[in-house]
Amino acid sequence: MHDRRLAIESVIRLGPGQFVLGFDCPPIAAACRPGQFVMISVADAIDPLLRRPMAICRLLRDQAGKPHGFTIVIEVVGRGTALLEQKRPGDQLDVLGPLGVPFEIPEEGSDDGPEGASEAGSDRGAQVAEQLLVMGGVGAAPFPFLAEEMLARGLPVRAFVGARTAEALLCADDLRGLGVPVEVATDDGSAGYHGFVVGPLEEYLEGHDQPAALYTCGPTPMMRAVHEIAMARGLPLQVSFEAPMACGIGVCLSCVLPLYDEVAEPAGAGEAATSGGWRYVRCCREGPVFDSRRLVWA
Amino acid sequence: MSAPGSPDLRVKIGDVELANPVIVASGTFGYGQELAEIIDLSRLGGIAVKGLSLRVERGNRPPRIVETPGGMLNSIGLQNVGAEAFLAEKLPFLRKFGTAVIANIWGRTIDEYIGVAERLDGAEGLTALELNISCPNIKEGGINFGTDPRQTEQVTRAVREASSLPLWVKLTPGVTDIGELARAAEAGGADALSVINTLRGMTVDVESRRPTLSTIYGGLSGPAILPIALYMVYETRRATKLPILGIGGIEGLQQALQFFILGASAVQVGTVNFYDPTASIRLVDDLEQWCRDHRLGSIEELVGTFEHE
Numbered sequence: 001m002h003d004r005r006l007a008i009e010s011v012i013r014l015g016p017g018q019f020v021l022g023f024d025c026p027p028i029a030a031a032c033r034p035g036q037f038v039m040i041s042v043a044d045a046i047d048p049l050l051r052r053p054m055a056i057c058r059l060l061r062d063q064a065g066k067p068h069g070f071t072i073v074i075e076v077v078g079r080g081t082a083l084l085e086q087k088r089p090g091d092q093l094d095v096l097g098p099l100g101v102p103f104e105i106p107e108e109g110s111d112d113g114p115e116g117a118s119e120a121g122s123d124r125g126a127q128v129a130e131q132l133l134v135m136g137g138v139g140a141a142p143f144p145f146l147a148e149e150m151l152a153r154g155l156p157v158r159a160f161v162g163a164r165t166a167e168a169l170l171c172a173d174d175l176r177g178l179g180v181p182v183e184v185a186t187d188d189g190s191a192g193y194h195g196f197v198v199g200p201l202e203e204y205l206e207g208h209d210q211p212a213a214l215y216t217c218g219p220t221p222m223m224r225a226v227h228e229i230a231m232a233r234g235l236p237l238q239v240s241f242e243a244p245m246a247c248g249i250g251v252c253l254s255c256v257l258p259l260y261d262e263v264a265e266p267a268g269a270g271e272a273a274t275s276g277g278w279r280y281v282r283c284c285r286e287g288p289v290f291d292s293r294r295l296v297w298a
Numbered sequence: 299m300s301a302p303g304s305p306d307l308r309v310k311i312g313d314v315e316l317a318n319p320v321i322v323a324s325g326t327f328g329y330g331q332e333l334a335e336i337i338d339l340s341r342l343g344g345i346a347v348k349g350l351s352l353r354v355e356r357g358n359r360p361p362r363i364v365e366t367p368g369g370m371l372n373s374i375g376l377q378n379v380g381a382e383a384f385l386a387e388k389l390p391f392l393r394k395f396g397t398a399v400i401a402n403i404w405g406r407t408i409d410e411y412i413g414v415a416e417r418l419d420g421a422e423g424l425t426a427l428e429l430n431i432s433c434p435n436i437k438e439g440g441i442n443f444g445t446d447p448r449q450t451e452q453v454t455r456a457v458r459e460a461s462s463l464p465l466w467v468k469l470t471p472g473v474t475d476i477g478e479l480a481r482a483a484e485a486g487g488a489d490a491l492s493v494i495n496t497l498r499g500m501t502v503d504v505e506s507r508r509p510t511l512s513t514i515y516g517g518l519s520g521p522a523i524l525p526i527a528l529y530m531v532y533e534t535r536r537a538t539k540l541p542i543l544g545i546g547g548i549e550g551l552q553q554a555l556q557f558f559i560l561g562a563s564a565v566q567v568g569t570v571n572f573y574d575p576t577a578s579i580r581l582v583d584d585l586e587q588w589c590r591d592h593r594l595g596s597i598e599e600l601v602g603t604f605e606h607e
Contacts, residue, residue, distance in 0.1 A: 001335045003576055041573070046368045046521040046549070050573050096336075096575065246363050246370060247572040249335075251328040253348075253374045254363040280357055280377060285332070 001249070002027045003096045008089050009060075009069060015167040017076035018138075019085060022060060022069060023095060029067035031098050032056050034105070034146035035240055035289045038072065038097030039248035042080040052080045053245050053284070055141040055217075056098065058174065059148070073170060075138040099248050100288050103146050103215060103238055106131075108153040129211040131155050133175075134201055134226050136162040136218025140171035142240055146215065147180050158204070159183070162197025162222065166190035198225040205233060216240070216292075227292045237292035243283040250285035257283050258296035305589035306596035307582070309343070309563050311541045312489040314426055314464050316398050316564060318343040319597055320554075320582050323545055323568030324402035324428060324468075325349060325374065329388035330395075333571065337579050343564060344398035347388070349430050351404055352413040354380040364501055364510040369520025369547075370569060371499050373513040376404055376433055381417040393423035400466065404430040408456050411443075415460040427463045429454060429488075432470035432495035434517045444470040444495075447482035454486025466543065468492035471523075471530050477537030490541040492566065494530045497523060520569040523547045528556055535561035535602070550577060551584040561602040 002025070010022035028038065039051035060069035076082050087093070106129065131150050133143045140161055150157045162185040163169040169191060175182050183200040184192030193200045197218075205212070216226040217240035230237035243255035259281045278296055281287070307318035321344035322333075329347050330339055339345065357377025364371050379388065384401075392399045401418050405411035411429070418424060431444035431453060443453045454467055467483040469476055471494040480491055496517025501510045509515070527546020534542055544557030545566040554565045570577040589597060 003336050048365055049368060049370060049520055049569075050365050094574070244361055244363050246372075246569075247575070249575065250332040251326060252363070252372070252572050253325075253328075253357065253377050254360075254372065256357065256360055256362065256377070 001097065001099065002031070003094065004028070005092055006095045008087055008091050008093065011087065011089055014073075014170065017085065018074070018168070018170060020057065020071050020073050021084070021087065022071045024060070024069040025095065026068045028095070028097050029059055029070050032059075032070060033098070033102030034149050035103035035142050036098040036100050037248070037288065038095050038099065039245075040072070040084075040096075041094040042083045048080050048083070050246050051094065051096065051248065052084075053099075053242070053248050055240070056145055057141045057171070058144050073138065073141045075170070077138075096248060100284055101286065103142075103240070103289050105146070105149055105153065106155065106213065108155065127211055128155060129213045130208075131157045132201070132204075132212050132214050133157065133159045134197060134214060134216040134218075134222075135160070135171070136197055136222040137164070137168070138170060139216075139218030139222075139240070142217060143215075144171050144174040144178065147175055147178050151178060151180070160185070160197045160201045160204070162186070162218065164188065196222060196225070198222065198229065201226065202229060205229065214238070224297050227295070227297055230292060239290050239292045239295060240288045241283050241290060241295075242288065245284055248284045250282050253282065255283035256280035257287065257290075259286070259290065260294050260296060263291065263293045305586055305594055306598075307343075307586055307589075308596070309598060309601075311426075311466070311543065311563055312464055314398065316343040318582050318585070319558070319564035320578055320585070321346055321398075321400065321543065321564055321566045322571060322578050323566035324400075324430070326568040326571040329379075329384065330392050331388075333575055337576055339392075339395040339397055341579055341582055342397050343582070344400055344425065345392060346400040346402050346428055346566060347384070347392075348378050349376045349402045349404045349433065350378050350381050350384055350414055350418070351376065352381050352410055352417060354378070354383070359512040361510065361512055362516075364516075366499070366501060366518065366520075366522065368522035369518055371501065371511060371516040371518050372496070373511045373516035375513070381414050385418070385421055389421060389423055398425035399423055400426045400428050402428040402430050402468070403457075404433060408453050411453055412456050412460045415457045419461045419463065424463060426466055426489075427457065427461055428466040428468050428492055429457055430468050430495070432468050434470070434472070434496060434498045434515070441470055441472065444479065445473050447478050450479050450482040451486040454483050454488050458487030464489045466490040466492050468495050469530070469534070470495050471497050471526055476530050476533050480534045480537045480540070484538050484540050488540060490543060490563075491534055491538070492543040492545055493534050493562075494523075494527050494546050497526065519546070521547045521549055524553055528560060531557055531560045531562055532604075548581075549574070550581055551588060554581055554585065555588065555600070558597065558600045559602075559604050561604065563598075563601055
């Protein structure tokens with residue numbers, strides 16, 4: 001964990017209210033893993049007071065391929081992100097990171113996802129599970145970094161990217177640029193599938209009877225729908241959650257989520273079954289990435 | 299030990315000597331493990347740990363925080379690991395740094411306060427107890443003990459008799475006359491007073507017309523409460539001679555100095571740990587430099603030097 005005052009290296013404007021900030025910081029770049037985040041200040045003032053959590057979107061590499069920086073992708077949702085939109089290269093921000101538990105990425109050639117996929121995959125031989133990334137809105141932020149790491153391990157990757165409109169789609173171009181097949185869904189039908197991103201995901205799973213591992217981040221109803229699909233099909237799912245957060249490092253206890261003490265096993269038609277208890281865990285510290293079967297979705 | 303020529307930052311809170319007057323406030327620092335990754339805990343004057351109860355406490359339903367102008371509201375609900383797990387899993391880690399460890403404790407009944415105090419009594423590496431009778435976020439106990447002088451005295455005396463540790467009592471600003479509560483805590487056997495805890499507050503989401511916190515209201519902290527905290531320390535100083543730990547809205551040097559001038563022997567930094575996690579260590583450095591610049595041999599020379607004629 002590093003706490004650094006960093007000058008913004010680059011600002012790339014995307015759609016309306018969407019932009020990418022680039023930072024040069026070798027210690028954070030060297031340490032961070034896909035799914036982790038940084039806490040960044042939005043003003044050198046007491047209002048707004050708190051730093052904002054932002055997923056690391058891409059690593060910036062030098063010519064030798066060594067990571068020296070990283071990007072974050074931001075969508076304006078409130079005062080803090082609106083202030084960030086005003087920032088220009090050279091402006092300084094406080095950046096703390098990398099933080100949180102990253103996605104667990106299978107080793108190359110393994111036939112199951114992280115803990116528990118084997119029940120689903122055991123009868124399918126040594127076939128490598130396809131890594132299916134399902135994202136909505138600014139929830140797409142951590143996936144380019146994740147896809148890059150998966151591809152580096154030789155894993156097959158496919159992405160399902162949802163947004164309100166065609167121009168609000170985030171990270172789809174980054175993913176395509178990495179060579180990832182991307183299926184797009186928009187709420188208004190202005191690009192790709194007309195409807196939610198779980199539509200094309202379900203269609204794809206219907207037509208492909210091969211082992212798969214799911215990863216998702218986005219609006220909670222979308223992630224819940226992906227969870228139900230994963231449970232019904234016995235597929236492992238890692239979920240990246242977001243919660244109101246003051247510190248990002250586990251001391252304020254604001255960002256808690258209820259987590260079952262043990263994994264809920266699929267029971268019947270996709271119903272989670274656990275007799276165990278639950279407790280609040282910190283999204284920033286025990287997450288933001290969780291095994292979907294341990295989350296209390298009700 | 300201070301080198302020749304460098305100002306002496308040591309302070310005494312009753313019989314307790316701290317290496318410097320900067321304590322991290324309860325509820326803003328966990329049990330130290332997380333922040334130890336970026337700051338040197340041995341450089342702090344003290345660490346007040348997250349409020350402990352006898353049993354594990356799950357805490358309140360989210361949402362638990364909301365940002366407010368110059369501050370934040372929280373309603374954590376005193377989620378904590380419980381005294382047993384604290385002693386077994388958290389205190390051994392904290393002991394390694396040689397920094398004073400202050401166990402903030404709370405209960406829903408006097409018996410629960412006694413229970414946690416007894417359980418912690420005699421634990422190696424504990425410097426003091428801080429009695430939380432001022433948390434606004436639990437349904438029973440907590441702040442109710444802190445707003446009625448008779449109950450304040452009663453719970454303070456009960457814990458005083460249950461523990462051999464120095465006893466600091468953390469007061470709420472949510473009263474008409476904090477001096478009355480300060481005297482009540484003193485009568486009950488308090489060794490020092492922590493002034494102040496958070497103030498009750500709330501905000502409303504105008505679209506849903508619902509409260510922004512699950513518990514409707516919560517505790518306000520951050521820079522916004524500084525003037526209230528300073529005033530409460532001023533009133534407390536007038537009411538009692540007990541040592542005071544000044545708390546509320548401290549971001550750094552300029553705020554901390556005001557508390558010392560008003561009579562606080564040490565300060566606690568809280569909410570700033572959330573948005574500037576190295577602020578506490580910077581404050582230690584800045585206090586030393588300020589004393590040097592102002593030719594003070596020790597920080598104690600500044601305490602209670604308020605001029606007000």
